[in-house]
Amino acid sequence: MTLELDRIAITRAGAPLVALSAHIAPGEVLTLMGPSGCGKSTLLAALIGALPDAFALSGRVRLNGQDITALPTEARRIGILFQDAVLFPHLSVGGNLGFALPRQTPDRAARIEAALADAGLNGMAERDPATLSGGQRARVALMRTLLAEPRALLLDEPFSKLDAARRAQMRSFVFDRARAKGLPVLMVTHDPDDARAAGGAVVDVRGAPVSL
Amino acid sequence: MARPLRSAGWVRPVPALTVLLLAGPVAAGLAGALLPAFGWMPALGGNALSLDPWRRLAEWPGLVAAVRLSVVTGLGATAISLAITLLIVAALQGTRAFALVTRALAPLLSLPHAAAAFGLAFLIAPSGWVARAVSPWATGWERPPDLLILGDPAGLSLIAGLVVKEVPFLLLMTLAALGQVSAAQRMTVARSLGYGRVTGWVKTVLPAVYAQIRLPVYAVLAYSMSVVDVALILGPTRPPTLAVQIVDWMGQRDLSLRLVAAAGAVLQLALVLGTLALWHGAERGLARLGQGWAAGGGRGRGVDKVARPLALGVAGLAGAAVLLGLAGLALWSVAGLWRFPDLWPASFSARHWQGQSRGVLDAVRTTALVGVLATALALALVIGALEAEFRARARPSRRFTALVYLPLLVPQVAFLPGLTTLALIVGLDGQVVAVTVAHLVFVLPYVYLALADPWRAWDTRCATIAHSLGAGPGRVLWAVRLPMLTRALAIAAAIGFATSVAQYLPTLLLGAGRVETLTTEAVALAAGGNRRLIGVWAVMQMLLPLVVFVGALALPALLFPRLKGMRA
Known part of the structure; x- marks a missing residue:
């Protein structure tokens, strides 16, 4: 699976904000760096189809060669992780994972339990998400995203709220799984360590390479 | 292209439908008052325009007193309610007493006006608890004194009855507004510049807060000028207020009096509009004076010493009046022999509860039916309208909010008589359907006010995440x-239900006396003055919405017993 940004340009009231072309191969991570307010998160919103009305977008987004620029968010199959886990508070941990699992999946309970085991959260399906630690919540959020079988993964400063020890763990946890599934990953961050751990190219919102 | 197009689905027509259901009855009702007011009412043989209804209205000897009463009670109740509300917020915000006041708000809001008015009446009547408490040792009264306290011609007890119910409403609206104007920051700046708590609040927070609560204040003014049920319980009788007299004319067997009632309704509307304009003018004047005062730099630190105890005293007095009043209602409903000036009944009896049980249960059924129907409809419409706003990624529309307020700004007594006449013509009067639609007009605004803020404050990243996981808008x-x-939905529903239970005039007029709810039955007992009977009905009228409120507060814990995040 590949994610292709073909001359993506985002403007706000006519002023250019983002101008970027990129080709992200399966399992590869492209890191986007820049100061806050430079339009990094706006680009992610555009890629999942949730760009606020104040912005205008031109260019095409392709997933595996398919043009998805005009598709609604739910039809794109692009997973996204924010710096907060944003787990649904009205569902248990297992309920959150079940929400993501496609309806016709056989053996739902086993799939959910396997995902939890993979995240080191064995037997926590019945737990209240409000009782989890920050690291646990982040792992549940990743498993929830992966269970929806995305074709690409977007990361919006996903490690910035974790403490230093957890951050390194969580980075390798996320990148390992994305690589194993062959997902193209686009990561937005302002932490050079994130970019180093990702190992891929690092650019700014105009596509210029950034040296760490 | 900013974003992929997605059909708004079933919610797209809901905002327009909502406006139609609110503005439609108001407009139709006003037309139904305006035409008969000028003699045009084909059903009664009036085919020619004439000023005859106005002539007959002018001949009513009580007219001048009724007009004065409407303006004085409206302005008095609104000014006093607003002053108390602002005093409580300015002087007590951030204290433990304030937390207590906020917690008492929800149940107070669910209390029907009529029940609060009956409670106050029982308390301050010549034979009430206040008189008993000081008799005979201080007053020498061995029997209830012959004083005109209830229904005093100046409308003072009517104003008091309105104030105890409007303060909780304005407080709630002010609390909601505080969050939107960064009140805490403004106060920090003001206090670090050496301003006292109250003076700092009035100079820096009030201007922003008042802009947010202006419509609720106008609603209180319109309501206080034209209220019928509270006026029947606490207002003067000879002559009564204009609104009460209009309803009286509507109920007379002489149908030509309906034309006079229509003229009265138009007059009431004009009075309310005129007084609103007066209030608006006063606002501007005060704002101009206030700017100079605020820029004058007076720190007013001494004010706090007086304002705090005053606010505590006023809040305590209002709370005690309501609580003691309700306790009095409950006690009277089970009192056997209770002589003046005894503070406590000599004997107790369940006789009145037993005697009324069948009638009360019938009324509870009807009240609940209308309340549930109106609330369910209102919830569906409000959810649909808010969801349409969300899917269109629109900002909150000020025009929509103003239209939602419309039924609260146009006096009930100005458009409900006309609406009743229309219902009569199409044969819907006296039907539960007609009463439910009329209730919806008043239930919907409150459901909208209760739900809109939490709805818009919802973290929309949850929607983004859910969409990215493959979930469609539905x-x-x-x-x-x-x-x-x-939680927000349950509270909005409880507020809607309480609003429906409290409706007197729509039930009375559209129900044509055939749809009997707890409120119409309780208020009908007001003139009779049988305290034990009134006690039974008023207690039930108070309990029904309260039970629903308690249930609403408990609902999240019942539905999600093991999820902490749902209880906040």
Whole structure:
């Protein structure tokens, strides 16, 4: 699976904000760096189809060669992780994972339990998400995203709220799984360590390479 | 192209439908008052325009007193309610007493006006608890004194009855507004510049807060000028207020009096509009004076020493009046022999509860039916309208909010008589359907006011996440947003239900005396003055919405017993 940004340009009231072309191969991570307010998160919103009305977008987004620029968010199959886990508070941990699992999946309970085991959260399906630690919540959020079988993964400063020890763990946890599934990953961050751990190219919102 | 197009689905027509259901009855009702006011009422043989209804209205000897009463009670109740509300917020915000006041708000809001008015009447009547408490040792009264306290011609007890109910409403609206104007920051700046708490609040927060609560204040003014049920319980009788007299004319067997009632309704509307304009003018004048005062630099630190105890005293007095009043109602309902000036009944009896049980249960059924129907409809419409706003990614529309307020700004007594006449013509009067639609007009605004803020404050990243996991807009609404908003939805529903239970005039007029609710039955007993009977009905009228409120508060814990995040 590949994610292709073909001359993506985002403007706000006519002023250019983002101008970027990129080709992200399966399992590869492209890191986007820049100061806050430079339009990094706006680009992610555009890629999942949730760009606020104040912005205008031109260019095409392709997933595996398919043009998805005009598709609604739910039809794109692009997973996204924010710096907060944003787990649904009205569902248990297992309920959150079940929400993501496609309806016709056989053996739902086993799939959910396997995902939890993979995240080191064995037997926590019945737990209240409000009782989890920050690291646990982040792992549940990743498993929830992966269970929806995305074709690409977007990361919006996903490690910035974790403490230093957890951050390194969580980075390798996320990148390992994305690589194993062959997902193209686009990561937005302002932490050079994130970019180093990702190992891929690092650019700014105009596509210029950034040296760490 | 900013974003992919997605059809808004079933919610697209809901905002327009909502406006139609609110503005339609108001407009039709006003037309139904305006035409008969000028003699045009084909059903009664009036085919020619004439000023005859106005001539007959002018001949009513009570007219001048009724007009004065409407303006004085309206302005008095609104000014006093607003002053108390602002005093409480300015002087007590951030204290433990304030936390107590906020917690008491929800149950106070669910209390029907009529029950609060009966409670106050029982308390301050010549034979009430206040007189008993000081008799005979201080007053020498061995029997209830012959004083005209209830229904005093100046309308003072009517104003008091309105104030105890309007302060909780304005407080709630002010609390909601505080969050939107960064009140805490403004106060920090003011206090670090050396301003006292109250003076700092009035100079820096009030201007922003008042802009947010202006419509609720106008609603209080319109309501206080034209209220019928509270006026029947606490207002003067000879002559009564204009609104009460209009309802009286509507109920007379002489149908030509309906033309006079229509003229009265138009006059009432003009009075309310004129007084609103007066209030608006006063606002501007005060604002101009206030700017100079605020820029003058007076720190007013001494004010706090007086304002705090005053605010505590006023809040305590209002709270005690309501609580003691309700306790008095409950006690009278089970009192056997209770002589003046005894503080406590000599004997107790369940006789009145037993005697009324069948009638009370029938009324509870009807009240609950209308309340549930109106609330369910209002919830569906409000959810649809807010969801349409969300899907269109629109900002909150000020025009929509103003239209939602319309039924609260046009006096009930100005458009309900006309609406009743229309219902009569199409044969819907006296039907539960007609009463429910009329209730909806007043239930919907309160449901909207209760739900709009929590709805818009919802973390929309939940929708983004759910969409990215493959959920369409319908699933996001039903499986994510609505369950997450359980608490806000339950409270909005309880407020809507309480609003429906409290409706007197729409039930009386559209129900044509055939739809009997707890409120119409309780208020009908007011003239008779049988305290034990009134006690039974008023207690039931108070209990029904209270039970629903308690249930609403408990609902999130019942539905999500093991999820902490749902209880906040």
